[in-house]
């Protein structure tokens with residue numbers, strides 16, 4: 526039944542480690558039924574930890590605070606393993622970066638899918654096997670390959686099998702953490718397409734972690750830009766990528782690889798200058814200020830909280846700055 530209540534509601538989520546290392550700092554966002562939310566940001570921004578916190582899958586040594594609520598399942602932060610275990614595979618599923626880590630090396634992939642089906646639905650072995658074979662076929666793994674062990678499949682086919690595994694019990698929410706990182710560039714588009722098709726078929730809601738802004742443009746409805754574990758900008762993909770209101774989003778767009786055009790000019794930048802702060806480093810103001818061409822005194826002294834600005838939320842003291850755009854980061858000749 527359609528509902529206005531978000532499927533997933535995240536409030537003030539933080540993930541920290543010993544010694545004051547805060548990797549995710551006070552994130553709040555909602556994900557509604559059927560949406561695709563992309564989490565983007567540079568390496569170390571806290572994307573994976575955020576994604577894992579949505580499933581209760583953070584490392585044992587991580588301290589998770591705040592709230593992650595899945596509709597009709599309640600609070601997941603601090604939930605008992607048994608409570609989470611009852612949701613995994615049924616209501617929430619995970620597609621990791623590395624397909625080998627998601628599959629057992631000792632069983633054929635078809636058997637693993639059939640076992641996943643049987644663990645959730647009371648089907649006979651034969652019916653579960655048939656359902657698993659159908660699920661694999663839908664992602665382009667033919668019946669003959671269902672008898673193969675994971676290491677006997679190519680990387681692309683293995684990742685497609687992992688997608689089938691995540692989707693086979695039609696979960697409400699799928700969290701995919703850089704699902705194409707381990708693949709050759711030509712396979713990436715194919716695997717993302719399969720993920721998108723399966724999402725549409727099952728009606729699942731998707732949280733997609735990626736470095737790839739082109740993939741965001743092609744596959745996501747909404748985007749949440751993270752920097753140093755903090756919210757920078759979030760909103761509908763098209764306007765955010767067309768006209769960023771956070772200088773950090775503008776910097777990410779400017780540093781797209783050569784295939785990605787920098788709007789307005791024919792030149793490109795290799796990367797945003799400087800490096801992100803270490804997880805233990807807590808600048809008083811905006812975390813991006815040391816690398817931001819627009820930074821002024823308030824940026825260095827006062828942390829910007831997310832503020833609604835037209836169609837999105839922006840954590841920046843200068844969301845309307847006239848120079849804001851990828852051009853801000855172009856190298857002067």
Ligand SMILES: Nc1ncnc2c1ncn2[C@@H]1O[C@H](COP(=O)(O)OP(=O)(O)OP(=O)(O)O)[C@@H](O)[C@H]1O
Nearest residue numbers: 542548566567568569570571572573574575584804
């Ligand atoms: N088990 C851990 N112990 C200590 N610090 C950790 C641990 N796991 C992650 N971190 C730190 O938390 C920060 C965020 O990590 P995370 O993996 O979420 O980043 P990311 O944005 O997904 O990066 P990437 O794109 O490289 O995967 C990083 O600085 C990382 O070093």
